[in-house]
Each structure stands twice: as C-alpha cells, then as structure tokens.
Amino acid sequence: MHVEFLGVPRQRAGISQLEVQANTLGQLLGTLASQIPPLSEFIAVDRLHSSFIANLNGDQFISDPATPLVKEDRVLILSADAGG
Amino acid sequence: MPFGYHGSYLRIDVSTGSSEYVPLSDAVLRQFLGGSGLGVKLLLDEGAAVMDPLAPEAPLVFAFSPLVGSPLTTSAKFAVVSKSPLTGRINDSLASSGFAIAGKRCGCDAIVIVGRAAELSVLVIDETGVRIEPATEYRGATCQATEAGLKARLGANYRVASIGPAGENLVRYATISHDGRHAGRGGSGAVLGAKNIKAIALRGTQRAEWANPGELTTISKSLSKRSFGPATAKYRELGTATNLLTFNRFGALPTRNFQSGTFDEAANLSPEQLSTTRSKTRESCVNCTIGCEHIYSLGSSDKGRGVRVEYESLFALGSLCGVSDSEAVLRASKRCDELGLDTISTGGTIAFAMECVERGWIDEPWLTFGSGDALLRAIDLIGSRHGIGDLLAEGSRRVAHAVGHDSIAFAPQVKGLEIPGYEPRALQTMALGFAVGARGADHNRSGAYEVDFSDKVDRRHLTLDAVRHAIDTEDKAALMDSMILCKFLRGVFEDFHIEAAEMLRSVTGWDVTADELRETAKRIVSAKRQFNLLAGWTPAEDTLPDRFLNTPLPNDPEASLSRELLDSLVSEYHRQRGW
Numbered sequence: 001m002h003v004e005f006l007g008v009p010r011q012r013a014g015i016s017q018l019e020v021q022a023n024t025l026g027q028l029l030g031t032l033a034s035q036i037p038p039l040s041e042f043i044a045v046d047r048l049h050s051s052f053i054a055n056l057n058g059d060q061f062i063s064d065p066a067t068p069l070v071k072e073d074r075v076l077i078l079s080a081d082a083g084g
Numbered sequence: 085m086p087f088g089y090h091g092s093y094l095r096i097d098v099s100t101g102s103s104e105y106v107p108l109s110d111a112v113l114r115q116f117l118g119g120s121g122l123g124v125k126l127l128l129d130e131g132a133a134v135m136d137p138l139a140p141e142a143p144l145v146f147a148f149s150p151l152v153g154s155p156l157t158t159s160a161k162f163a164v165v166s167k168s169p170l171t172g173r174i175n176d177s178l179a180s181s182g183f184a185i186a187g188k189r190c191g192c193d194a195i196v197i198v199g200r201a202a203e204l205s206v207l208v209i210d211e212t213g214v215r216i217e218p219a220t221e222y223r224g225a226t227c228q229a230t231e232a233g234l235k236a237r238l239g240a241n242y243r244v245a246s247i248g249p250a251g252e253n254l255v256r257y258a259t260i261s262h263d264g265r266h267a268g269r270g271g272s273g274a275v276l277g278a279k280n281i282k283a284i285a286l287r288g289t290q291r292a293e294w295a296n297p298g299e300l301t302t303i304s305k306s307l308s309k310r311s312f313g314p315a316t317a318k319y320r321e322l323g324t325a326t327n328l329l330t331f332n333r334f335g336a337l338p339t340r341n342f343q344s345g346t347f348d349e350a351a352n353l354s355p356e357q358l359s360t361t362r363s364k365t366r367e368s369c370v371n372c373t374i375g376c377e378h379i380y381s382l383g384s385s386d387k388g389r390g391v392r393v394e395y396e397s398l399f400a401l402g403s404l405c406g407v408s409d410s411e412a413v414l415r416a417s418k419r420c421d422e423l424g425l426d427t428i429s430t431g432g433t434i435a436f437a438m439e440c441v442e443r444g445w446i447d448e449p450w451l452t453f454g455s456g457d458a459l460l461r462a463i464d465l466i467g468s469r470h471g472i473g474d475l476l477a478e479g480s481r482r483v484a485h486a487v488g489h490d491s492i493a494f495a496p497q498v499k500g501l502e503i504p505g506y507e508p509r510a511l512q513t514m515a516l517g518f519a520v521g522a523r524g525a526d527h528n529r530s531g532a533y534e535v536d537f538s539d540k541v542d543r544r545h546l547t548l549d550a551v552r553h554a555i556d557t558e559d560k561a562a563l564m565d566s567m568i569l570c571k572f573l574r575g576v577f578e579d580f581h582i583e584a585a586e587m588l589r590s591v592t593g594w595d596v597t598a599d600e601l602r603e604t605a606k607r608i609v610s611a612k613r614q615f616n617l618l619a620g621w622t623p624a625e626d627t628l629p630d631r632f633l634n635t636p637l638p639n640d641p642e643a644s645l646s647r648e649l650l651d652s653l654v655s656e657y658h659r660q661r662g663w
Contacts, residue, residue: 004333006326006329006330006333007318007322007326007327007329007330008317008318008321008322008326010356011321011322011356041314042314049314049315050315050575051314051315051317051318051575052314053537053538053539055334058333058334058335059542059544060539060542061537061538061539062539063539076333078330078537079317079318079326079330080534080537080538080575081315081318081534081572081574081575082327082330082331082533082534082536082537083324083327083527083531083533083534083571083572
C-alpha cells in the first residue's frame with residue numbers, strides 16, 4: 001500500500017511517501033520502523049506513540065495493530081495533536 | 085491564605101488613580117484557581133455582564149495563577165478577561181510571558197482595572213505603589229515601540245504590556261501584547277484603549293511561597309524532561325504551522341472565506357517550504373522548555389527580527405484570503421502584531437469582505453481574493469479605522485449587518501468571533517465546539533479537533549456519542565487556562581487530572597484530588613455560561629452560519645453538516661451539561 005507522511009513524521013522520514021507491503025497496520029509500522037530508523041522513536045513494536053496517529057484513505061483514523069490493510073490502501077502517518 | 089497565592093487582587097480605578105488590595109477568600113481561590121476561572125468570577129462580582137464593555141466602568145481583569153512563578157514549565161501565563169466588545173459575551177485571552185511573573189510579584193493574584201484616564205496613559209505598578217503617567221507621546225506607536233520606549237523610560241526591569249494603534253482606535257478585535265506574545269482574541273486591546281491606557285508597566289518583588297518546594301521541584305523536573313519528548317516534537321520541530329499541509333490533505337483548511345477546504349497553493353505557505361527559502365530561529369516563552377516559536381526572516385527590506393509564524397495566522401491571512409505569496413502573508417502577520425490586531429479576526433473579516441466585493445455588495449474593487457497587496461492595505465486601514473477599515477474594524481458580524489443581502493449566512497463567525505482554522509464540515513466535533521463556545525468560535529477553549537483526529541469518531545459523520553468527548557476537551561481547557569499551563573503540554577500527561585492535582589497540592593498545600601479538579605473545570609465552564617446568560621445569551625446563539633449547514637464542501641461531498649444534526653448535537657451538549 002501507499003504510505004504518506006505529514007508533518008513531523010515526514011520531517012523525520014525525509015520523504016513524503018513510499019510503497020510498503022503489509023497485511024495489517026502493525027506490520028506496516030514494524031516495517032517502517034526498520035526501514036526508516038528515525039521513525040522508530042515514534043513506533044513501539046507495532047503501535048504509534050500516542051502523539052501520532054494513522055489514517056486510512058483519508059477517512060478513518062486507526063490505531064489497532066490488527067487493522068487489516070489491502071494493497072490499494074493509502075495510509076497517512078501524522079501528528080495526533082492537530083491544534084494550533 | 086493558601087500557599088502559591090497572595091490572597092488578594094489589586095483593583096485600580098484609572099479615572100482617579102485610586103487603588104486597593106481586595107482580599108480573596110480561600111474558598112474562591114480553590115473554586116476558581118486563577119487565570120480564566122478567577123477572571124470570570126471577578127467579572128461576575130463586578131457586574132460586568134450587563135455593562136458596555138467599552139464604557140469606563142467596565143472592568144478588565146489580568147488574572148495570574150497559583151503556578152505562576154513556580155519552576156513548572158509553561159506556567160508563566162496570564163489571562164486577560166473582560167466582556168468582549170466584539171461578541172458582547174465573555175472573553176478570556178491568555179498569553180505567555182514574563183508579564184505574568186512580574187504581575188504576581190506585585191503582590192496580587194489579579195489586577196482589575198476600571199475607569200478611564202483623562203489622557204492616553206501608562207499604568208505603572210511597582211514597589212512604590214500604583215501611579216498613572218502620561219503616555220501621549222506613544223499615540224499611534226506600535227506595541228513593540230511602546231514597550232521599548234517605556235522600558236527605556238522606566239527601567240529595563242519593568243515588564244510592559246501594551247496596545248497598538250488598533251487598541252487606541254477601538255478596533256473590536258485589538259490585542260494586548262507583551263514581548264511578542266498576544267492576548268489575542270475578542271478585543272481586550274479595545275477595552276484597554278477605551279480606558280485611555282496605552283500600556284501597563286509592572287515591577288515587583290513579592291514572591292508567593294510554595295507548600296512543598298521539594299516535591300514541586302521533583303514534579304517540575306519530571307514535567308520538563310517529558311516536555312522534550314515525542315509529545316511536543318511537532319511544536320519544537322515545525323511549529324503549529326505544520327497543520328497547514330495536514331489540514332489541506334484532509335480537506336479541512338479553510339480557504340477563500342470557507343468556500344473550500346483545500347488550497348491549491350498551500351505548500352507555498354508551509355513551514356517545510358518556508359524553511360527552504362528563509363532563515364529561521366526558534367525561541368521559547370519565559371519558563372518554557374518546548375520552544376514552539378518559529379521566527380522566519382522577511383525580505384531584504386525588513387529591518388526587524390522577522391516574524392513569528394503560527395498556523396492560525398498563516399491560514400487566516402493566507403488560504404482564507406486566497407493569498408499564496410508567502411512574503412505578503414508573513415508581512416501581514418507582522419503588521420497585525422505591530423498594530424495590535426488579532427490575526428484570526430483580521431483575516432476572517434477581510435476574507436468575508438473579499439467575498440462581499442466579489443458579489444458586488446461592497447464597492448472596493450481592489451479588495452480581491454488572492455491579492456497580497458490588498459491584504460496589507462486592508463490591515464493598515466483597519467488599524468487606523470480609515471476608509472473601509474472603519475467598517476472592517478467592527479468584525480465580520482457587524483459588517484454583515486451593514487452590508488445586508490443575507491450576507492450573515494457566510495460571515496465566518498460564531499457569536500461574533502471569527503472562526504479559527506478548522507473547517508467545521510470536515511471536523512464536525514470541532515463544529516460543535518465552535519457552536520457552543522462561550523466566547524464564540526474558538527479552538528483554545530474547545531479542543532474538539534483532537535477528537536476529530538482520533539479513532540473516537542468519524543469526523544464527517546458524527547453521532548451524539550461525540551458530545552461527551554467535546555465536553556471533556558472543553559473542561560480540560562478550562563482547567564489548563566485557570567491553573568495556568570500551556571495546552572501544548574497536554575500530550576505529555578498520562579492522566580492530566582491526577583498530575584494537575586499533584587501540582588496544585590505541592591504549590592498550595594490543598595488536599596485537592598483529580599475528581600475535585602473535574603468539578604472545578606465544570607464550575608468554571610458554568611460560570612462563563614452564567615456570565616453570558618446575564619449578558620443576554622439565548623440558545624439560538626449556539627449555532628453556525630448557514631453556509632456550513634446547507635452547503636457540503638465542494639471538494640468533499642461527504643463533508644456535509646445539516647442543521648438538524650448540529651441542533652441535535654447542541655441539544656445533547658446542553659443536556660449533558662445539565663443546562
């Protein structure tokens with residue numbers, strides 16, 4: 001699936017998007033932590049730190065590592081703290 | 085008197101120069117804490133709700149808090165509380181700076197100002213007492229020039245909060261500024277201007293004692309350490325401006341007076357882009373370990389220190405006005421700071437006027453969406469109340485009433501306060517927060533956007549279950565604004581109420597619990613409502629402009645909010661509040 005980074009995750013990743021293969025959100029986060037070490041500070045095994053959140057296809061915010069993903073999905077990784 | 089307080093407020097009548105320290109009971113301090121809570125309580129006692137906010141007798145409260153002066157990070161904050169000249173409802177604006185510490189060292193927990201000085205003056209409070217000195221030479225001066233001039237005159241160790249030309253000219257959304265920070269929303273600068281007070285200069289030597297200094301030090305160190313972690317990375321690394329691209333991605337970036345939720349040229353204004361073409365420095369408020377201030381350079385003609393960039397300013401003066409020229413937007417933000425204007429209400433009112441021009445209802449053909457020159461010109465006209473600026477200085481609701489044509493349907497305001505940078509149709513828990521906000525559309529008194537950016541709700545298809553979450557964020561904000569702590573810390577707490585009780589116990593010596601603080605928060609929210617009821621509030625005010633209730637977002641048809649849904653959310657909110 002396609003992964004987009006926004007804000008601090010983008011800053012740390014040094015890229016705005018990439019393609020990753022994973023069947024669940026937990027798998028995806030584990031892969032990101034190993035492929036992009038600067039992101040590992042925000043990922044505990046298969047979960048995001050509480051200050052960050054994932055969104056599926058611009059619709060639903062997701063946090064359960066077991067959330068199934070399919071190849072066509074777009075997963076956004078961003079700061080949960082949206083205030084200004 | 086509990087530890088952490090002085091046990092009194094200083095009431096000053098600037099008509100006569102008289103002043104007195106008025107005792108505050110332990111019960112009142114424990115029930116309302118400080119900041120917004122104490123300010124609202126004092127306003128209710130003064131009978132301010134039924135007064136014209138610009139009348140001499142109307143009180144303006146500067147409220148400190150038990151935590152001010154402590155080593156707790158982000159605690160150097162003060163609240164400015166009054167009836168708003170923009171909304172006619174309660175207004176509490178907070179700012180972070182050494183002014184809070186200096187004010188508390190004057191030996192009081194709040195300063196209440198009433199009356200009207202005979203000429204433009206500075207109110208000086210120091211160890212010799214209270215005095216009013218002429219300040220006519222500062223007429224028309226910017227906030228920064230006034231502060232620098234008065235420090236040169238009085239001494240560098242005074243802390244000076246001032247109004248700019250906008251406050252002098254009673255612009256209804258004028259700010260009070262100190263050290264580049266602003267008590268921004270709702271027009272407290274106009275209230276001070278109506279008192280002929282250009283500035284307040286403070287210097288004090290009195291310190292409140294802490295109940296358990298050792299425990300307070302331990303708590304402070306822990307909090308500071310956590311404030312360097314992931315929960316505040318956003319503020320440290322990119323600042324609030326990083327919201328811009330995130331909100332744009334979710335179709336929640338208000339654009340061209342809320343006619344769209346996406347701005348094609350948003351990237352031009354993003355911190356990611358700005359930092360590739362401009363130098364940037366980072367600063368912190370006094371006694372803050374987060375350091376959220378990102379100050380960007382302006383073009384070569386700028387002789388100053390650049391401009392502090394915040395999301396709310398970028399959205400209001402950028403996408404909301406359709407302006408993508410970053411130099412124009414940053415200059416507009418800086419000009420607002422100089423004149424003493426709230427950037428959100430300034431941008432909201434100008435964007436509304438631009439749409440009225442587009443429809444042929446305001447005859448100012450130069451005032452068009454996308455024009456940076458028009459934006460800058462309009463800001464100067466507002467600050468001086470010249471030309472069309474005299475009308476725009478009244479805020480979008482009053483402009484709509486003057487323009488007619490049912491333009492109130494798209495005036496971007498609730499209760500008269502211009503809507504911050506959260507598209508209500510795309511963030512519907514925030515829509516509820518805006519609708520019921522005591523001071524109007526407000527992202528600082530309701531953090532309901534946090535709920536929208538979570539898995540607790542479906543942000544575009546809300547159910548009544550969202551109401552309790554919205555209430556929780558409002559209560560938490562009321563507590564943080566009364567203790568006072570910066571909301572940018574909120575992510576570092578595992579259980580804010582438990583930790584807040586620990587902080588207050590170590591400062592005050594009270595046997596306060598998390599449950600008591602939950603009740604305190606509800607008491608403060610209710611006090612604001614009581615103020616509004618006395619000021620004439622009716623249930624019909626708890627709503628949004630028609631635009632948001634009859635038009636889906638063009639770029640996102642799922643982002644649709646019906647009047648029926650909003651009404652049911654508001655009713656449920658009132659029911660859960662017990663109102």
